[in-house]
Amino acid sequence: MSEESPIIGKDILGRTVKDFSNVKWWGIERKEIPWYPRIDYDRCIGCGICLMTCGGRTVYEWDFERMRPVVARPYNCLVGCDTCAKMCPRDAIIFPHIGVLRKYRDEALAIAKARKRLEDIRKEMEAEGRVGPSGEYVCPENGG
Numbered sequence: 001m002s003e004e005s006p007i008i009g010k011d012i013l014g015r016t017v018k019d020f021s022n023v024k025w026w027g028i029e030r031k032e033i034p035w036y037p038r039i040d041y042d043r044c045i046g047c048g049i050c051l052m053t054c055g056g057r058t059v060y061e062w063d064f065e066r067m068r069p070v071v072a073r074p075y076n077c078l079v080g081c082d083t084c085a086k087m088c089p090r091d092a093i094i095f096p097h098i099g100v101l102r103k104y105r106d107e108a109l110a111i112a113k114a115r116k117r118l119e120d121i122r123k124e125m126e127a128e129g130r131v132g133p134s135g136e137y138v139c140p141e142n143g144g
Contacts, residue, residue: 021075026108036074043092
């Protein structure tokens with residue numbers, strides 16, 4: 001999950017654009033997962049909130065001729081993220097049904113893998129003294 005993604009340029013906001021399309025999601029090829037936004041241009045008012053709120057994944061570009069967003073890098077979309085759709089004032093951004101996401105989550109055994117990774121992290125942190133005896137996080141900035 002921590003594979004390095006190549007930088008492929010900058011977007012119109014000057015943000016670095018990486019290509020996340022080859023990064024597997026819990027062991028599943030990203031391009032096998034149909035989780036990315038689609039835009040209903042009949043509803044879209046061209047406000048740009050989707051472009052602005054798509055953080056480090058830079059899924060969108062902007063069509064200045066038509067003054068509307070374009071899903072330029074669909075497989076950069078973080079699987080499960082739908083912030084742009086939630087922020088859209090006209091509900092013009094559509095994602096697959098949550099059942100699709102859950103199907104891939106279960107197929108990938110993501111819950112078991114996440115729990116295992118958390119246990120590994122806890123062991124590492126215990127060895128470093130960053131987790132106390134009852135499992136609480138020891139914050140070094142606050143003196144422990």
